Amino acid sequence: MDAVVWTAVGSLTVWLWLLLGQGFFWRTDLRLPPRREPADWPSVCVVVPARDEAGVLPASLPTLLAQDYPGRAEVFLVDDGSSDGTGELARELARAHGGLPLTVDSPGEPPAGWTGKLWAVRHGIALARTREPVYLLLTDADIAHAPDSLRTLVAAAHTGGFDLVSQMARLRVESVWERLVVPAFVYFFAQLYPFRWIAVRGGRTAAAAGGCVLLRADAAERARIPDAVRHAVIDDVALARAVKRAGGHIWLGLAERVDSVRPYPRLRDLWRMVARSAYAQLRHNPLLLLGTVLGLALVYLVPPLALVAGLLVGSTGTAAAGGLAWLLMTVTYLPMLRYYRQPRWLAPLLPVTAFLYLLMTVDSAVQHYRGRGAAWKGRTYARPGTVLDER
Structure with a gap:
């Protein structure tokens, strides 16, 4: 014994x-940092990579189009070779709901050395840069945003001088398996990447949650995003590391009203x-x-x-x-x-x-x-x- x-x-x-x-790491009180609304709201382009997302898009895309943002903002949805009509559905939703301008485009199949998502993100950022935005919001096609989500993200980044502000979307917990597995997923993630360490300038810990990443456009250029992480399967952590290595100040916390609508009903x-x-x-x-x-x-x-x-x-x-x-x-x-x-x-x-x-x-x-x-x-x-x- x-x-x-x-x-x-x-x-x-x-x-x-x-x-x-x-x-x-076990504390869950880390929310968006204190913020003041800027007198002059910077321009934002939202980039949404999407592959076969017709099942979740009606619950997510309208929330982006309905953002209550005082500055100039528009949405770029990049259809990554979908076979379920994702791109056309996005156009129909924009016609039905109105709101922020929506551009739907497709980059074609990714070349060797690129993951499909990051190839789509690269194409979306290239489209967005023609508008010369101050910020890029990178968000997944299964993420639903509260009407003031973009507004609060920009205010937090502006007030805190952050180059990257990311919120870990609240994942769905409805099935038995989701209740057992999903909260632990976030708990383990926070254990590996303690959120309080991420915001420390010069610290080694860096991570982001790919479902909701607000990134300064000039910081993305300095860090060569997404080219520098083009092969990354865990792209959100790789992106945050690249930004921090390039001298960026980053922040990650839990979200209140940014939610994933993707279901995971079965253990498999x-x-x-x-x-x-x-x-x-x-x-x-x-x-x-x-x-x-x-x-x-x-x-x-x-x-x-x-x-x-x-x-x-x-x-x-x-x-x-x-x-x-x-x-x-x-x-x-x-x-x-x-x-x-x-x-x-x-x-x-x-x-x-x-x-x-x-x-x-x-x-x-x-x-x-x-x-x-x-x-x-x-x-x-x-x-x-x-x-x-x-x-």
């Missing part, structure tokens, strides 16, 4: 560090969402994969197992260390469940969700070595530096 005791103590030590030393839908990029996050490195699996096991699986083992064999130390670690895990997860308006009884189930993520990560590596990694909407992407396989 000595090895079990020390493993449980190690897990508890890690949780004490996570509680106090990882940028208070969520599995595909996570597995398509999990191994890319580990830079396709088997050693990092091994370390991640062992780390997930130590941090999330050991506490409940140590508690049960300690109680079964009468080892008070093992049970106490495992129980305290599980308690800290549960307590730090509660704020995220409150943010997602989910019941508190889900918090002790976080080890179950972590085990699912462990399996998804392993599956991501398996699919990569089978030549099917990073597959999304009919395209499969190889690791950076190799030719992309378009299917």
Whole structure:
């Protein structure tokens, strides 16, 4: 039992560090920073890459067209080779709803070395630059914005002197699997990229949420966006890193009224969402994969197992260390469940969700070595530096 005791103590030590030393990642009170409305509102172009989004576009695009923005703004939707009539539907929605001017265009298939989304973003930014905007809003086709979303983003960027302001859209949590997996997804993301560290000038931590990124046009040019990240599967984090490396000041927080309308009703839908990029996050490195699996096991699986083992064999130390670690895990997860308006009884189930993520990560590596990694909407992407396989 000595090895079990020390493993449980190690897990508890890690949780004490996570509680106090990882940028208070578990807190969910980081919203848009204080802001004042500018006297002269800068111009903004909204770029929306879209591939086979006819199912969600009626719930998202009208919210962009209806933005209550005092300055000049227009929307560019880039149809990335859709087969479901996404482009024509966007034009119909614009005719029916009015609002901000909408341009719909298509760049054709991406060349080798580009992901489809970033090739579409490149085309959209090129169209937008003909209008000479001060800001670019990069947003996904499944994101619905409150009427004042653009206004508050610009005011926050202007007041804080930020080159990039990003909000992590609130994802949908309606099905059983969404309730179990989605809040944990954001919790794990914040653990990897503590939001409070991201805004520190000169700090190493950089991340953004691709569904809602307001970016100064001149900062995009300095960072060579999107060319500098053209092969990135996890494009939002890569974009933020490029902007920060170029001297940009960035900010990321949780959104109040920016919501994803994309449903993930089944476990396999969520599995595909996570597995398509999990191994890319580990830079396709088997050693990092091994370390991640062992780390997930130590941090999330050991506490409940140590508690049960300690109680079964009468080892008070093992049970106490495992129980305290599980308690800290549960307590730090509660704020995220409150943010997602989910019941508190889900918090002790976080080890179950972590085990699912462990399996998804392993599956991501398996699919990569089978030549099917990073597959999304009919395209499969190889690791950076190799030719992309378009299917």
